[in-house]
Amino acid sequence: MRIDLHTHSTVSDGTDSPAEVMEAARAAGLDAVALTDHDTTAGWQDAAQAAARAGIGLVRGTEFSTRCQGRSVHLLSYLHDPLDPGLLAETSKVRDSRAVRARIMVERLGQDFPITWDDVEAQAGPEATIGRPHIADALVAAGIVGDRTAAFADLLSPRGPYYERHYAPLTVDLIQLVRQAGGFAVFAHPGAASRGRIVDDAAIEEMADAGLGGLEVRHRDNSPEQQERLKGLASRLGLVVTGSSDYHGTGKPNRLGENLTDVETLDAIVACATATPLL
Numbered sequence: 001m002r003i004d005l006h007t008h009s010t011v012s013d014g015t016d017s018p019a020e021v022m023e024a025a026r027a028a029g030l031d032a033v034a035l036t037d038h039d040t041t042a043g044w045q046d047a048a049q050a051a052a053r054a055g056i057g058l059v060r061g062t063e064f065s066t067r068c069q070g071r072s073v074h075l076l077s078y079l080h081d082p083l084d085p086g087l088l089a090e091t092s093k094v095r096d097s098r099a100v101r102a103r104i105m106v107e108r109l110g111q112d113f114p115i116t117w118d119d120v121e122a123q124a125g126p127e128a129t130i131g132r133p134h135i136a137d138a139l140v141a142a143g144i145v146g147d148r149t150a151a152f153a154d155l156l157s158p159r160g161p162y163y164e165r166h167y168a169p170l171t172v173d174l175i176q177l178v179r180q181a182g183g184f185a186v187f188a189h190p191g192a193a194s195r196g197r198i199v200d201d202a203a204i205e206e207m208a209d210a211g212l213g214g215l216e217v218r219h220r221d222n223s224p225e226q227q228e229r230l231k232g233l234a235s236r237l238g239l240v241v242t243g244s245s246d247y248h249g250t251g252k253p254n255r256l257g258e259n260l261t262d263v264e265t266l267d268a269i270v271a272c273a274t275a276t277p278l279l
């Protein structure tokens with residue numbers, strides 16, 4: 001079984017529609033794939049229909065923006081109730097804050113470069129909340145930078161003059177909400193040093209106490225050393241280990257199926273999730 005538990009579509013910052021992600025997953029020889037757009041479940045319905053047509057298993061998921069030790073932490077949740085009031089309240093707070101923050105960043109960039117809010121909106125799907133990837137795409141379209149990666153390295157960097165933060169709940173609080181919503185929580189790319197400083201073992205222990213279920217160990221942003229550290233931590237804390245691509249279409253070099261999750265692990269996730277996420 002080939003299972004990839006982390007992908008993005010046009011409802012967040014991927015470049016394929018939810019249906020196209022399912023078709024691409026089938027073409028990549030996957031048996032099951034999770035759609036995990038940032039802070040939304042808007043793609044689930046289209047993905048479910050396309051997955052049925054393609055004859056591939058869909059794992060419904062979301063990648064939540066959270067904060068821990070002053071750092072940005074991405075938390076994957078699988079199979080939670082998409083209508084859970086607690087989760088919906090937090091995601092709408094995050095999305096509102098993201099919208100304000102994106103306008104601030106574009107305004108700052110517009111003072112030094114020929115880029116407008118309309119240019120940025122033109123890069124995002126109708127349901128997407130504007131994030132740095134869309135600003136990056138607008139910078140690329142305007143010929144200001146070569147690609148998304150270059151934009152992130154320079155103009156969109158948290159260390160640069162154009163960056164603005166957005167609201168994100170504490171990771172442990174969101175883990176508890178995910179559990180209450182019947183979902184299974186996995187810390188996404190916990191050793192991704194390229195995204196800023198990583199959180200320490202003590203913080204991951206606290207997450208485990210709060211109900212974290214797994215660590216996304218096999219991910220291209222976790223170095224081999226980090227993957228060893230995380231494997232040890234997972235076994236000490238009784239967490240499952242997942243592997244995923246974090247596919248974003250043409251928005252990132254990550255290819256579908258480049259990292260995989262064992263079927264036993266997916267079975268454990270499904271067994272632990274208590275919600276029946278029917279739409």
Ligand code: AMP
Pocket residue numbers: 013038130131132133148149152153248251252
């Ligand atoms: P934001 O949440 O708006 O601050 O933007 C962060 C998002 O941008 C992440 O979820 C990634 O999907 C994407 N991202 C982060 N770093 C890069 C990069 N170097 N190249 C392309 N996309 C990136």
Ligand code: FE
Pocket residue numbers: 008013038133248
């Ligand atoms: Fe992303």
Ligand code: FE
Pocket residue numbers: 063074188189
């Ligand atoms: Fe992420």
Ligand code: ZN
Pocket residue numbers: 006007008063246
């Ligand atoms: Zn992701």
